[in-house]
Amino acid sequence: MKVRTYFSPAEVDSAPMAGSTAVVIDVIRATSTIVDALANGARAIYPTISTEDAIRLANSLGREDTLLCGERKGLKVEGFDLGNSPGEFTREKVEGKRLVMSTTNGTRAFLAAEGAERVVAASFLNLSAVARSVAGAEKLVLICAGKEDRFSLDDALCAGLIIRALVEEGIQPEGSVLLDDASGAALALARSYGPDVSVLRETAAGAALVEIGLEADLSRCAELDRHELIPEMHDRMIRIPGGE
Amino acid sequence: MKVRTYFSPAEVDSAPMAGSTAVVIDVIRATSTIVDALANGARAIYPTISTEDAIRLANSLGREDTLLCGERKGLKVEGFDLGNSPGEFTREKVEGKRLVMSTTNGTRAFLAAEGAERVVAASFLNLSAVARSVAGAEKLVLICAGKEDRFSLDDALCAGLIIRALVEEGIQPEGSVLLDDASGAALALARSYGPDVSVLRETAAGAALVEIGLEADLSRCAELDRHELIPEMHDRMIRIPGGE
Numbered sequence: 001m002k003v004r005t006y007f008s009p010a011e012v013d014s015a016p017m018a019g020s021t022a023v024v025i026d027v028i029r030a031t032s033t034i035v036d037a038l039a040n041g042a043r044a045i046y047p048t049i050s051t052e053d054a055i056r057l058a059n060s061l062g063r064e065d066t067l068l069c070g071e072r073k074g075l076k077v078e079g080f081d082l083g084n085s086p087g088e089f090t091r092e093k094v095e096g097k098r099l100v101m102s103t104t105n106g107t108r109a110f111l112a113a114e115g116a117e118r119v120v121a122a123s124f125l126n127l128s129a130v131a132r133s134v135a136g137a138e139k140l141v142l143i144c145a146g147k148e149d150r151f152s153l154d155d156a157l158c159a160g161l162i163i164r165a166l167v168e169e170g171i172q173p174e175g176s177v178l179l180d181d182a183s184g185a186a187l188a189l190a191r192s193y194g195p196d197v198s199v200l201r202e203t204a205a206g207a208a209l210v211e212i213g214l215e216a217d218l219s220r221c222a223e224l225d226r227h228e229l230i231p232e233m234h235d236r237m238i239r240i241p242g243g244e
Numbered sequence: 245m246k247v248r249t250y251f252s253p254a255e256v257d258s259a260p261m262a263g264s265t266a267v268v269i270d271v272i273r274a275t276s277t278i279v280d281a282l283a284n285g286a287r288a289i290y291p292t293i294s295t296e297d298a299i300r301l302a303n304s305l306g307r308e309d310t311l312l313c314g315e316r317k318g319l320k321v322e323g324f325d326l327g328n329s330p331g332e333f334t335r336e337k338v339e340g341k342r343l344v345m346s347t348t349n350g351t352r353a354f355l356a357a358e359g360a361e362r363v364v365a366a367s368f369l370n371l372s373a374v375a376r377s378v379a380g381a382e383k384l385v386l387i388c389a390g391k392e393d394r395f396s397l398d399d400a401l402c403a404g405l406i407i408r409a410l411v412e413e414g415i416q417p418e419g420s421v422l423l424d425d426a427s428g429a430a431l432a433l434a435r436s437y438g439p440d441v442s443v444l445r446e447t448a449a450g451a452a453l454v455e456i457g458l459e460a461d462l463s464r465c466a467e468l469d470r471h472e473l474i475p476e477m478h479d480r481m482i483r484i485p486g487g488e
């Protein structure tokens with residue numbers, strides 16, 4: 001297995017994506033929210049970049065069973081049904097619904113993954129399940145959403161923990177995992193920090209959440225292996241494979 | 245002191261550069277070669293991206309005391325005087341000369357730094373001297389050359405070792421250094437790996453050098469604090485301040 005890690009979507013060149021399994025990571029908070037929403041029965045998530053696109057898509061899907069979700073500067077977009085806090089996506093609110101979700105960094109990461117053979121979403125919440133699910137892939141590509149096209153520690157750490165699970169928990173046979181520079185660095189970060197909510201709090205994304213009063217989101221985003229599910233994206237729609 | 249680290253020139257946004265001290269890092273090999281060349285008496289280095297620009301500039305500077313230096317795919321450009329191996333830049337060859345140097349990643353990193361108040365070049369060879377020299381800067385920006393706009397472990401490690409020198413060796417007062425996500429990650433990498441030639445050999449850039457028979461360059465690039473000098477760039481010309 002060859003593993004490439006991109007610390008932001010800006011780094012992604014499309015060539016190596018063909019034939020690969022891509023893992024999209026936006027710990028704070030898009031992929032954490034997606035995992036929680038699907039766990040609570042949402043039918044599918046439609047990532048969009050602009051709020052205008054989100055509104056247009058929600059209207060064309062039919063507003064009766066579609067929720068508009070997303071944030072700008074961390075806070076719910078005015079007029080939207082939900083923001084981007086995992087805790088908002090309760091079963092009561094999202095079961096059976098389609099979610100059109102407008103986030104900046106997260107959506108860019110999903111779009112960067114489009115050339116891949118398989119695209120899955122990872123966060124701390126489903127980390128071990130993702131690691132088991134991508135085992136055996138010949139080419140694994142980890143795409144961190146980052147923050148405004150730059151390195152973001154929360155995503156890099158999640159990438160490193162997935163790599164650590166692959167190489168240290170015997171999911172992949174020993175010596176069968178070839179890491180590029182960034183993957184090796186991510187693994188070193190995972191060994192150095194481990195999965196720790198206090199680290200998330202110190203990241204730029206985490207500190208920004210604390211500042212706007214959303215500290216509770218951090219504890220949720222840091223919960224390791226809360227769920228077993230693997231969200232997959234096909235045709236710009238993210239859902240649990242085998243689901244409706 | 246606020247420290248920002250960019251793992252590749254593609255990440256750099258120009259806004260935070262104003263009023264900052266920028267450190268350009270291309271361990272394998274541009275900034276290592278620059279340090280060695282200046283230590284051996286070269287008058288100035290002129291970084292250019294294309295070989296055509298290099299030839300044009302060398303002709304306009306006057307070929308009698310100007311050397312054309314640079315590589316493509318690691319090897320000396322045909323017709324050039326020198327390649328990009330630090331060991332080539334002996335006193336015999338470079339003393340009193342102007343060097344026009346065409347490298348891809350390294351030059352892009354220098355250009356990305358242009359908006360900064362002060363721009364210095366760092367490698368393992370002059371690491372501690374650089375750390376002491378940038379102490380006291382209010383805004384410090386570390387720009388890794390990376391490899392084809394992606395993360396490169398050798399440069400990230402050098403950035404981390406500079407940060408470690410600043411925070412652990414009492415160069416900056418305790419608690420006075422604010423690190424962004426990437427700077428914190430670089431510091432963690434420095435603590436995890438240390439300055440070690442065997443790490444350089446495992447990087448993508450290092451492995452590529454070994455493959456073309458230039459393994460000796462790696463040992464040179466990994467030599468910590470061989471020199472005390474601080475190359476500075478003004479008007480796209482790199483030299484030792486106070487020199488001719």
